[in-house]
């Protein structure tokens with residue numbers, strides 16, 4: 001089987017991919033994550049995931065062969081895209097905006113076959129309903145450190161789970177890598193999970 005090369009340093013994406021039982025190689029390189037505001041959310045997550053994957057492809061050329069996987073996750077409330085907070089104040093305003101409301105989490109996923117250079121680019125959306133959270137609780141959460149490297153400043157898989165009323169869609173898409181979508185994409189490259 002072709003090795004899977006993950007263009008990501010996200011510990012969540014690494015352990016989700018490893019949970020499928022395949023050996024995973026990591027090829028993460030600094031990628032510009034700015035985007036044009038004229039793009040739709042779907043285009044943003046696909047473009048950023050693609051940039052990460054193409055960057056890895058460029059760097060592993062002649063060194064590693066396999067299927068390169070790139071991903072990107074954002075939170076969207078009222079059409080506004082939230083990435084990772086730059087500081088604690090921004091984390092506060094993100095969670096404060098999300099609490100008591102329903103938002104969408106979009107993840108883009110890209111697979112590139114090194115050998116054929118064939119590319120597949122997809123996206124997926126999950127709806128998340130968050131409970132009301134008071135200001136003191138938000139600040140205690142921020143002080144836990146958990147929100148700082150997460151889109152929308154919360155982690156559904158961590159203490160942030162206590163804020164979540166429910167979701168509609170794929171849980172793993174919120175954590176950053178839909179294993180269901182990935183398995184469909186890998187199938188197109190001749191890779192069967194089972």
Ligand SMILES: Cc1cn([C@H]2C[C@H](O)[C@@H](COP(=O)(O)OP(=O)(O)OP(=O)(O)O)O2)c(=O)[nH]c1=O
Nearest residue numbers: 008009010072073150151154155156174175176
């Ligand atoms: C909403 C949400 C996001 N996240 C994470 C998933 C992503 O890792 C992160 C969004 O940032 P990304 O830019 O998608 O990824 P990253 O910077 O962590 O990793 P890399 O660019 O190396 O692939 O937020 C959670 O872990 N839990 C959640 O509930």
